[in-house]
Amino acid sequence: MLNALPRRMKRMVLLTADILLVPIALYAAYVLRYGTAVPFERLSADWPILLTTFAAAPFIIVFCRLPWIKLSTLDFRGALRIAAAAGILAIIASLASVALSIGSPRSIPGIFAVSFFILSFFGRVGAILGLQQLAKSRTATPVAIFGAGAAGIQLSSALRQSPEVVPVCFVDDDPSYRGLNIAGLRVRSRDGLKRMVANGQVSRVLVAIPSMDQAGISRIVEELGDLGVEIQVLPSFVDLISGRSKELKLVAPEALLGREKVNLDLPVVAKSYAGRTVMVTGAGGSIGSELCKQLLECNPERIVLFEQSEYALYEVEAALRAGAAQKNVEVVARLGSVCDRQRVDDVLQNQNVEIVLHAAAYKHVPLIEENEIEGARNNILGTKTLAEAAMAAEVERFILVSTDKAVRPTNIMGATKRLAELVLQDLATRSVKTRFSMVRFGNVLGSSGSVLPLFQKQIRHGGPVTVTHPDVTRFFMTIPEASRLVLLAGAFSKGGDVFVLDMGKPMRIIDIARRMIEMSGATVQSPTNPGGIEIKVTGLRPGEKLYEELLIDNASLTETPHEKILRAEEEKHSEIMTARMLMGFEAAVDAANTEEVRALVAEYASGYHIPDHAEPAKA
Structure with missing residues (x-):
């Protein structure tokens, strides 16, 4: 199948096809001019013209870059390039006729040009339709x-x-x-x-x-x-x-934002990734898979899916296959962990990766609170391993997906993400080729483990809908907004910067729960409506905050080309301090020493503290 071939081989196929169309178009020109299906007498008389045109064809086709026209993006510019090649070949045929004094009819080159354009352009259109149908039938x-x-x-x-x-x-x-x-x-x-x-x-x-x-x-x-x-x-x-349908309506994430969606569709995004090789770590996750989907719209050369979970990698690769085939984008699926330096080096170098979008992380607060060793191994040491490998491979840009929980963290997950940010900020101070940047998200509606799928499941079962505290608030964004923010950060990156999205005011989780129940076609339980769905307050979990922040220091904010995206320059650890911190975590993780991991978190994650939760009020 054409889509499975290397890009150079595809260009050779297209070049060969266009060269072979030249004699076909010339033959068609003679057939149309003389009104006979076998104009062999005229062809034999004009063979020098035919030979000259055919000999010039490869050079003209390459000069007009016809093999570089992507089938999936055939547009007016591509048509102009085909028309230009047809016109130049027609001029060569005319000049050959005059120079060799053959006296061939002057209409022949014009008919040839039209015939070549039709065959080349509509041949590509047919190939696109055929490949799309074949891709659909397979996936x-x-x-x-x-x-x-x-x-x-x-x-x-x-x-x-x-x-x-x-x-x-x-x-x-x-x-x-x-x-x-x-x-x-x-x-x-x-x-x-x-x-x-x-x-x-x-x-x-x-x-x-x-x-x-x-x-x-x-x-x-x-x-x-x-x-x-x-x-x-x-x-x-x-x-x-x-x-009266018993199936409750699904609630679109956008309807829960309490604000207008932020338009992040800027031309600079597509330009920054077009024709490039981009690796997405954690490609099978909610953010990673959406990143890959949006990357397809930017027409990169290749997307490298890097994922630890075999099933998640299979799912995202299968989901992308049809779209990638239509856009002629190569998709490469690679199993591996960001903690494995040898594997990371192999993938980065063999795939010639130019941009890394690092979305691989353990992110569930209660789970990491009880599995701090693996949280530190993956989120801190894994980020260090991947970032150093990217710097060694001279990757152009490296963007870390971080979280608002990294700001003055109250849990191990947020602290590990803050320390991962500090690792990148340290590397950014001495990186020559690679620009390191970070993006801080609020809560991403619809991602795995977020309130949206949890509340939908609870509503579908008739409740109760569980909220940890009536006053807990969070910043919210949609998966497409989050993914687009990562891509924009890569486009705006200068090195060592932190990007955040202006998401308006934070929202109370209990208000989200009420809105979801009502928008699903149900009602909230109350003294006057005992048959509604109950909202149950369960109490804050270990490490959970009442509210989140996006910035450590608001004074560090600077503008970007997008009014809703802000850049922050925040405090960094020194190179010596960062090295000492990483040595401590490596030793603690190797020894599976949970107490030492927590001690290191408290020492190096600025603002880290354990919250003193009060008893939640009744709903």
């Missing part, structure tokens, strides 16, 4: 639609526009439909569906009979459950219109 999930009525036909039409799924058949209990082709799909029996599932031809069944009552739908779902594939049900039209 899309095959689904069967149960119900060949109007709803099923409309659903099949909608699914054909999606790269993620492809409808392969209808299934219907009505024998009059059996064997028919409806909307291009064969109608099969349940036995036929069973065989297709067994053969791997169907991975999901969508039940599209909105007119059937709930009892009938439940019976079908129960009967299809034996197939061992995912079953999804299209809601009843009546339930959708009346609002």
